[in-house]
Structures are given as structure tokens and as C-alpha cells.
Amino acid sequence: MVTDFIRAVIDGVLSGSVYALMAAGLTLIFGVMEVINVAQGILVILGAYLSYVLSVHLGIDLFAGLIITIPVMFILGVGIQWGLMSRLGEREKVSMSILVTYAVAIILEGALDLIFGPSYQQLTAWYVNQSMHVLGFYLPYIYVFGFLLAVVLLGALYFILYRTEFGRSLRAAQQNRTAARLIGIDVNRVSAITFGIGVAVTAAGGMVFGATTSFNANSSADLISRLLTIIILGGMGSIGGAMGASVLMLVVEALVSTFWSPTWATLVFYAVLVVVLAVRPAGLFGQKAVRAQ
Amino acid sequence: MAILSAKAKPFSKGKAAVVVSAIAVIAVFPLIFTNPAVTEIAIFALMFMATSEAWNGFAGWSGYFSLGHAAFFGVGAYTFAIIANDYKLPAGSGLFLLMPVAGVVAMVAAVLVGLVALRTKRHTFVVITIGVFFIFQLLGYNLSITAGASGLQVPTPYNWNAATFNNPFYYAAAILLGFTVGLYWIIRRSAFGLQLLSIRDDEERAKGLGVPVWRVKLSAFVISAFPVGMAGALFAFLIGQIYPNTVFNPLFDLSWALMTLVGGIGTIAGPLLGGVVLESIQQYLNLYLSNADIYLIVYGVVFLAVMFWMPRGVVPTVGDALRRRRGARSASLVSAESGGAGTAPGAGSGASLAVVAQEGGK
Numbered sequence: 001m002v003t004d005f006i007r008a009v010i011d012g013v014l015s016g017s018v019y020a021l022m023a024a025g026l027t028l029i030f031g032v033m034e035v036i037n038v039a040q041g042i043l044v045i046l047g048a049y050l051s052y053v054l055s056v057h058l059g060i061d062l063f064a065g066l067i068i069t070i071p072v073m074f075i076l077g078v079g080i081q082w083g084l085m086s087r088l089g090e091r092e093k094v095s096m097s098i099l100v101t102y103a104v105a106i107i108l109e110g111a112l113d114l115i116f117g118p119s120y121q122q123l124t125a126w127y128v129n130q131s132m133h134v135l136g137f138y139l140p141y142i143y144v145f146g147f148l149l150a151v152v153l154l155g156a157l158y159f160i161l162y163r164t165e166f167g168r169s170l171r172a173a174q175q176n177r178t179a180a181r182l183i184g185i186d187v188n189r190v191s192a193i194t195f196g197i198g199v200a201v202t203a204a205g206g207m208v209f210g211a212t213t214s215f216n217a218n219s220s221a222d223l224i225s226r227l228l229t230i231i232i233l234g235g236m237g238s239i240g241g242a243m244g245a246s247v248l249m250l251v252v253e254a255l256v257s258t259f260w261s262p263t264w265a266t267l268v269f270y271a272v273l274v275v276v277l278a279v280r281p282a283g284l285f286g287q288k289a290v291r292a293q
Numbered sequence: 294m295a296i297l298s299a300k301a302k303p304f305s306k307g308k309a310a311v312v313v314s315a316i317a318v319i320a321v322f323p324l325i326f327t328n329p330a331v332t333e334i335a336i337f338a339l340m341f342m343a344t345s346e347a348w349n350g351f352a353g354w355s356g357y358f359s360l361g362h363a364a365f366f367g368v369g370a371y372t373f374a375i376i377a378n379d380y381k382l383p384a385g386s387g388l389f390l391l392m393p394v395a396g397v398v399a400m401v402a403a404v405l406v407g408l409v410a411l412r413t414k415r416h417t418f419v420v421i422t423i424g425v426f427f428i429f430q431l432l433g434y435n436l437s438i439t440a441g442a443s444g445l446q447v448p449t450p451y452n453w454n455a456a457t458f459n460n461p462f463y464y465a466a467a468i469l470l471g472f473t474v475g476l477y478w479i480i481r482r483s484a485f486g487l488q489l490l491s492i493r494d495d496e497e498r499a500k501g502l503g504v505p506v507w508r509v510k511l512s513a514f515v516i517s518a519f520p521v522g523m524a525g526a527l528f529a530f531l532i533g534q535i536y537p538n539t540v541f542n543p544l545f546d547l548s549w550a551l552m553t554l555v556g557g558i559g560t561i562a563g564p565l566l567g568g569v570v571l572e573s574i575q576q577y578l579n580l581y582l583s584n585a586d587i588y589l590i591v592y593g594v595v596f597l598a599v600m601f602w603m604p605r606g607v608v609p610t611v612g613d614a615l616r617r618r619r620g621a622r623s624a625s626l627v628s629a630e631s632g633g634a635g636t637a638p639g640a641g642s643g644a645s646l647a648v649v650a651q652e653g654g655k
Binding site for chain 2: 096
């Protein structure tokens, strides 16, 4: 009983860290641009397929492949911001951004399904199939490595945001776009790079997701719903909140799955969202209103 | 736009002619085109015209975009299947009477959803409706009453004449469409409709002017679930076998949003135009390409093209162009209209508020 409990908590924390990475990108994009990127789910799947192609067809290791896939996803993100999002009008921007990125998502979903077919894939490597033995628990290496990768990348994100000139511009744009523009910050450039970073994390997230779960193009619907739930619970635009909510939700899901039933675990995910929002419309960790509309 | 978002335009002779001829075409269509493949496409087109109209009647007029209305479609479909099976109802045209029942059950579901979801801001609302939708789909998969992934069989009227088998479904869909358009035509001309538009234009100011914002939003949300639930029941009857992922289908919401945006959000005719064109194309592609991927890509590209090049949709854009050519309006008004041609919802704010201040909010 106690062992099961600890086991579920460890599972939740390890997989929660990867969700934290994917959700951080999503909430970062919202914080700076007030854009809800509904395509984040399919971009994670795209990241997973990129790793799949590199490892199966070119024999490149999953983690080494990130050196290629992260820049590719970064450029794709900059492209989406530059080509589509920057051309949106200011009126009803959030709702329009949801529709535009939804369109991007179904185009990508159709294309991925066309190329790779509907059959489920899973990424393989030695560390996917083997486990390490710690204090009586068997932990698959991929979960541990994925956790470390997420910590490193979230650390890098923190460094960029709080210790660099660009990070200062980004946070200024997040607080007040107009004022940031007035003091000479190139908000369009900041937006493009932010979108790039927000999407680049999906390369890493997608790789770990693809190695721990079997996926096809349709997996994105479930994934994006979870990520959106997480960033709402965390308070939209708050990176710390997204990280906290990711770990919390994945732990809750693992506990429900262990002690009740895996079929209902996913339902609990959304039920928590509904209950929390009924009580606190700003989310669990939301400051009064991180960018209230 | 200013005029559009305030009082509805008077019903001109030209419009009446269009409406009468549309009714005539719909009435005789299955008598001329007897090929079952064609009538099936037509049934889906009518069904999606009606449901897009209902989606627009909430989302387009309140400014709250729902991506969870497919939950009500599924509730309607399951209500139909469960009642028909449990009471062993004979498979015949009497089953069409279950459609309003399914609609009412969908409305009850909408009350529960709306009580939570409508408490949030617009963008959170969109996301919450996605979450709520997945809750319903999961319930469909996991409850014993829905028989999970194996789905439910619906009684099929085998004794109907094969040649005209589709016709009862077709006319049921046509009546559903007529009812829905009539309903929203009346709402658009009522104080309630104006209050709804004033919420879209500026919710805080509407509240300040005495519009019972919460009650209006919730009522509009619940009303829009009625035609959608009925369409779900019709769908179940037509298809004969329902599964959680075919009736709780996330693509439905996307379709309704797309059809509405393409045709012209916030107009009566827009969702009808978008529905008939896009659903026919989709069913045609399904039938002859049997490739869902191509249509996903086509859908996405059309969606993007419309949002960037014709953000107000076909009906308002073309309507303005026609009016401009006829020169029926003063030049200043025309330029004011094209000036306000930002993204569709919320454009032309204030006009409906002014009207509400006069007569709507009591």
C-alpha cells in the first residue's frame, strides 16, 4: 500500500516533469503574445516523429537527435509566429489565435497521418527497455533521463528569462506590450523568438513522450487537452504555475490509476479542472489575474 | 457592421424570394435526385446547416466560442439509442418523435456544463469546453449504459422501401433546419437577441446597462444545445450504430466553427451557406476519396484562407460588395462599414449597446 503510493508519486513526478516542459512552452507563448497555441499537441507529436525518423532511418540516438530537432522546431515556431500569428488583428485575439492554431493543428495532423499512417509507433533505444533499480523501485531509464532532460531545459529556460538581456525584454513584453515597445524593445522580434522557444521545447517533450507512450497523429487531441488543462490550472501565463500544475496533475493521475482504475484516471484530470474553476476561476496558482482579459 | 450588429435589417422582397425558393428547392430535392448517395449527402448538409446555425446562435452572438457542442450532439445520439433500445420501440417513423426528447436531454446537459464553464473568461471558456467535451467522450467510453467502445445498435426500419429509404431522414433534417432557422430568426429580432449581442460587444458595459448577463449567456448556451441534441438523435437513427468517437467527435465543433466563419459569423445566412457548401464537399470527399487526411488538410487550409482574407466571412463581404455596387447606401456609411471590418466577433462594438440602452435592458 505505502509502496504503491510512493511508486505512484515517483511515476507522477517523473512524467510530470516532461509535461512541465511542454506546458511551459505553451504558457510562455500565452504570457507574451496572448496566443493560445492549440497546435502544441500536434507539434509534440511532430517532435516525436522527427526523433523517430532520425533514429530509425539514420540511426541517430534519441538524445543526440535533439541537437537537430530542437533547432528545426524552433525555426518552425518562428515561422508560425511570423507567417500567421503576427498578422492577426488585435480584436478578439485570443479566440482568433485558438482558431488559427487549430487550423494549423489539423493540417499537421492530416499530413502526419498521411505520411506515417494510423498505426501506433514507439521510439526505442536501450534506455527505453531497461530499468534501474533504486531503493526497491524499478525505474525505466527513459523516465529518469527524461526527468533530467526536463530539469536541464527548464533550468536553461529560467536562465534565459531571468539572466539575459533578451529575457528582460521578454518579461517586459509580457507585462505590457505597449510600454515595452515605447522603451525601444523590438516586440515583434521578441514575439518571434518566444514562439520559437515555446515550440522548440516540444522537440524534447515529443522525444520523451514518444519513448514512453505509443503514439500516432491522433494522440495530439488528448495531449493538447491535458496541456491546456495544466496551464489553466497553473494560471495562464505563469511558468512556475504550469510546472507545479503538471507535476500535481500527473501525480493525481498516477494515484487514481493505481488505487482506483486507469480508465477513470484521465477523467479525473478534467474533473479537477472543472471543480477548481468552479471554485477559483483564475486557476490554482493564478495570481489575481495573470493578464486578465 | 455597425448596422449589422444592431437592429436586424428589414425583410426585403428580394430576401423573401430567396427564402421561398430555398424552401421549394429543399422540398423537391429528393424527388429529383433519387440516388441514395446524393440524398445522403443532402441529409448531412441539412443537418450541419442546422447545427452550424445553432452554434452561431450561441458562439457568434455571444462571442464565447464553444468547442464542446459536440458533447450535446453525443448526448442526443445516446439518448435516442438508449430510449429506443430500452423500451424496445418499433423501428419506424415514430422514432423521429424521440428527437425533441434527445434535444431536451442535451439541454439538461448544457445547463450543467454552462453553470461551470460560463463562469470563466472567454479564452478560458474555449479551453474548458474542450475539457468538458473530453469528459463526455470518456463517459461514453466508460459507462455501462453506453456499452463503452462496442457502441450501441439503433433499430433500423428494414421494412422501408429501399429506393426511398433516405427520404424520411431527409425531411426530418429539413424540418430540423426550418425549426432552427426560425428559432434564431425570432431570437435575432427579440430583446433577448440584442442583449446577447451586447454581451459580445462589451460584456462589462452591457452589465452596467442592466442586461442580466449571466442569465442571458446561460439561456443562449442551453437553447443552442437543443437543435444540436436533436441532430445527434437524427444522426444515430440514420447511421444505425453509434460509438463514443463517432458521436462525440471533436471534428464536429471544428466544422461548425469553420462553416460559421466561412459563411459569416453573427449572421443568419452565413452558417447556412458555410454548412451546405462545406458539408457537401466533405461528404463527397469521404465518399469518393475515402481519405480523411486529405480533407483534414483541405479543411485547415480553407480555414486559414478565410480567416486571413475574408475574416468576416462570405455573406457580409459579398453583401457589402453588392450593396456598394447598387449604391443603395450613402458613401459615408459604406466607408464606415469597411473600416470596421476587423475580425468578425466584437467588431462594430457599441451599436447594439446603444439599442439595448434604449429598449433591451429593462
